[in-house]
Amino acid sequence: MKILSAPQIRQADAYTIEHEPIASIDLMERASNAFVDYFTRLFGTKNKILICCGTGNNGGDGLAIARLLSSMNYEVAVLVVRPNKEAPGSADFEINYRLLPGIIPLTEINDNTQVPEKFNTDIIIDAIFGSGLSRPVEGLYAFVIRAINQSQAEVVSVDIASGLFCDTIAAEGPIVTPHMTISFQLPKLAFLLPENDPFVGEWKVVDIGLSSDFIADQKSKSHYVSSSDIKKMLRRREKYSHKGTFGRALLIGGSYGKIGAIVLSSRACLRSGAGLLITHVPQCGYEVLQTAVPECMVTTDASFEYISELPTIQNYQAIGIGPGLGVQEMSLKALRELLKDVKNPMVIDADAINLIAQNDDLIDLLPANTILTPHPKEFERLAGPWENDLERLDLQREFSKKHEVLIVLKGAHTSVSTPEGRVYFNSTGNPGMATAGSGDVLTGILTGLLSRGYSARKAAILGVYMHGLAGDLAAEKLGEESLIASDIIDYLPHAFTSVSAEKYLIKKK
Numbered sequence: 001m002k003i004l005s006a007p008q009i010r011q012a013d014a015y016t017i018e019h020e021p022i023a024s025i026d027l028m029e030r031a032s033n034a035f036v037d038y039f040t041r042l043f044g045t046k047n048k049i050l051i052c053c054g055t056g057n058n059g060g061d062g063l064a065i066a067r068l069l070s071s072m073n074y075e076v077a078v079l080v081v082r083p084n085k086e087a088p089g090s091a092d093f094e095i096n097y098r099l100l101p102g103i104i105p106l107t108e109i110n111d112n113t114q115v116p117e118k119f120n121t122d123i124i125i126d127a128i129f130g131s132g133l134s135r136p137v138e139g140l141y142a143f144v145i146r147a148i149n150q151s152q153a154e155v156v157s158v159d160i161a162s163g164l165f166c167d168t169i170a171a172e173g174p175i176v177t178p179h180m181t182i183s184f185q186l187p188k189l190a191f192l193l194p195e196n197d198p199f200v201g202e203w204k205v206v207d208i209g210l211s212s213d214f215i216a217d218q219k220s221k222s223h224y225v226s227s228s229d230i231k232k233m234l235r236r237r238e239k240y241s242h243k244g245t246f247g248r249a250l251l252i253g254g255s256y257g258k259i260g261a262i263v264l265s266s267r268a269c270l271r272s273g274a275g276l277l278i279t280h281v282p283q284c285g286y287e288v289l290q291t292a293v294p295e296c297m298v299t300t301d302a303s304f305e306y307i308s309e310l311p312t313i314q315n316y317q318a319i320g321i322g323p324g325l326g327v328q329e330m331s332l333k334a335l336r337e338l339l340k341d342v343k344n345p346m347v348i349d350a351d352a353i354n355l356i357a358q359n360d361d362l363i364d365l366l367p368a369n370t371i372l373t374p375h376p377k378e379f380e381r382l383a384g385p386w387e388n389d390l391e392r393l394d395l396q397r398e399f400s401k402k403h404e405v406l407i408v409l410k411g412a413h414t415s416v417s418t419p420e421g422r423v424y425f426n427s428t429g430n431p432g433m434a435t436a437g438s439g440d441v442l443t444g445i446l447t448g449l450l451s452r453g454y455s456a457r458k459a460a461i462l463g464v465y466m467h468g469l470a471g472d473l474a475a476e477k478l479g480e481e482s483l484i485a486s487d488i489i490d491y492l493p494h495a496f497t498s499v500s501a502e503k504y505l506i507k508k509k
């Protein structure tokens with residue numbers, strides 16, 4: 001799913017009106033219906049609702065929502081915020097103003113003294129500003145937003161929290177801090193920047209039927225990975241296949257006390273479709289691996305405690321290195337040797353990333369399309385510091401372009417950047433996955449998918465999605481608190497089948 005900028009959304013709006021064609025007021029009605037449809041699934045008629053409206057189209061939505069909810073027996077009141085008494089609202093605001101039934105209490109406020117001290121309501125629907133915000137909020141609007149934020153009510157924003165820009169980090173000036181945002185058609189970039197979290201809350205995108213042709217034609221550097229994107233990517237295991245078909249994977253890692261990391265990667269790699277896996281570990285890991293992962297073959301290093309040399313690396317469709325590796329001098333030597341020789345698709349994680357960050361010569365040795373999987377601290381070691389999330393995103397994009405690698409920056413909405421400068425935000429995963437070994441599992445999945453023949457871009461997007469989905473399925477059963485990395489592996493088969501089963505059903509029709 002593409003992420004469009006506020007100006008692109010405005011154009012999509014205008015294009016739909018002209019080409020569907022549909023009257024702008026009818027499109028507003030459709031959007032309001034879509035909002036109400038989702039809202040009423042979450043909140044019953046027992047709740048008292050106050051709808052705070054600006055006088056643009058976001059406010060117009062608010063008025064239509066008020067009318068629709070009232071017709072469904074919700075107890076609704078409307079507050080219109082209009083600093084300049086004489087200024088008319090947008091055309092569609094004014095139409096919906098006239099359509100507002102008399103039974104809905106309507107208050108208009110024009111200056112700060114009229115802002116109620118306390119909102120006596122269960123839910124506030126925030127429809128002051130939407131995607132048309134053009135400058136930070138001040139004056140009367142600021143007063144109202146502060147009052148909304150201080151209220152005890154549950155706050156639901158229409159399209160986007162009032163005061164938040166669609167395409168960037170939070171501006172100065174007050175911004176609504178909603179519990180939930182119900183947004184139209186496409187997610188906004190602002191929803192995916194962690195520091196905006198207080199101004200987004202939970203969010204849901206509802207379809208309002210903007211032109212799919214127009215959206216398909218738009219250039220966008222940012223994408224949000226949806227389950228339908230994933231279904232299109234997933235390959236079928238062909239009937240006449242054998243274990244060689246799915247490729248040979250090599251994992252390198254582990255050190256004394258950290259053999260568990262490479263065990264997790266190995267198990268995840270095999271669960272992600274690799275045909276054959278060879279895991280290279282220091283000698284101390286031999287029995288552990290053979291016992292914990294009987295399906296993988298094990299080769300051992302000359303060193304007992306650390307990786308100090310490489311096995312042969314030819315004939316592998318994918319190599320993953322890093323989990324549990326450590327940053328010993330001898331392991332650095334082995335990594336340097338690997339990078340000098342390697343032509344295979346590769347995944348680089350954990351201490352292998354730290355070693356690259358500490359040794360400037362290594363980054364240029366990475367083959368094009370290598371996947372690196374840093375968490376933010378590791379990425380900072382690689383690419384330097386940033387001031388805010390938007391800067392971090394730019395840095396990630398630039399790093400990928402400059403070094404022709406894919407960066408999988410781990411976190412909520414893990415972002416995958418490609419050498420073309422595109423960024424794909426993941427839509428699965430939960431806070432329970434912030435647990436030891438979760439990253440090792442991801443490295444295994446990515447290596448497995450690469451060995452299976454997926455391109456680096458597809459392996460990264462798909463792997464991150466499946467990792468998150470397995471974590472979500474595990475959390476559904478086990479809860480987030482107790483989730484451990486092994487659970488993610490245990491639920492990987494369910495993640496793959498849940499996506500592929502739907503896909504094949506679609507294919508059969």
Ligand SMILES: NC(=O)C1=CN([C@@H]2O[C@H](COP(=O)(O)OP(=O)(O)OC[C@H]3O[C@@H](n4cnc5c(N)ncnc54)[C@H](O)[C@@H]3O)[C@@H](O)[C@H]2O)[C@H](O)CC1
Nearest residue numbers: 013028031056057058129130131132133134135136137159
């Ligand atoms: N996405 C769609 O296709 C649809 C969106 N709808 C809704 O329309 C809003 C966007 O409406 P718009 O009229 O363009 O802007 P706003 O309502 O967000 O703002 C109104 C108006 O306010 C002025 N303004 C901007 N910033 C400030 C400020 N800081 N202080 C004071 N005034 C400000 C500016 O002139 C704006 O134009 C979208 O979010 C949806 O809710 C449609 O209903 C359906 C189709």
Ligand SMILES: [K+]
Nearest residue numbers: 126129160162
């Ligand atoms: K809003």
